[in-house]
Amino acid sequence: MNKITNGKFFNPTVGSIEFDDVIMEMTNYMIEGPKEEYDIVVGCDSSSESKPHFPVAVVILRKGRGGRFFLKKTDYSVLSKTKFGSWKERILEEVFLSCQLAVTMKEELQKAVGRLPHRPNYEFQYIHADIGENGITKDMIKEVTALIRGNGFKAKVKPEAYAASIIADRFT
DSSP states (O other): OOTTTSSOEEETTTEEEOHHHHHHHHHHHHHHSTTSEEEEEEEEOOOSSSSOEEEEEEEEEETTSOEEEEEEEEEGGGGTOSOOOOHHHHHHHHHHHHHHHHHHHHHHHHHHHHTSSSOOEEEEEEEEEEEESSSGGGGGHHHHHHHHHHTTOEEEEETSOHIIIIIIGGGO
């Protein structure tokens, strides 16, 4: 495990839980609808202070039938930074944290699902980045999407990046 998986995650239904419990909750959610299709995505946002916090959202969607999310708030002090010098640095940190959590979560979820008698139909392929074609972040799209692809995922940017720009943003 890594720093992003240590400590508590938050879910509005079950409250504060550990990383292993997030995997269990996601697996149980898929077991409840064994014939459904699921998408799992990760996205992060950050506050704009010099010492920001980074809420990382994990979303599991039962296609066409709603979903659940789990949130991990990471403080800048956990990241071994004294402060963030620029908004670009914060954006890259958001993507790095998303990738770090997604890689670990994908591995652990594959193990958990592998122990089930029936394999749920799910895809864990996207990371949502809080950048878009409009605004100051447009010049970072190639860099950010390359970082995401380099970690084995596909990238979504605004307006499709709801895990970062809506869910995680709500907790900045």
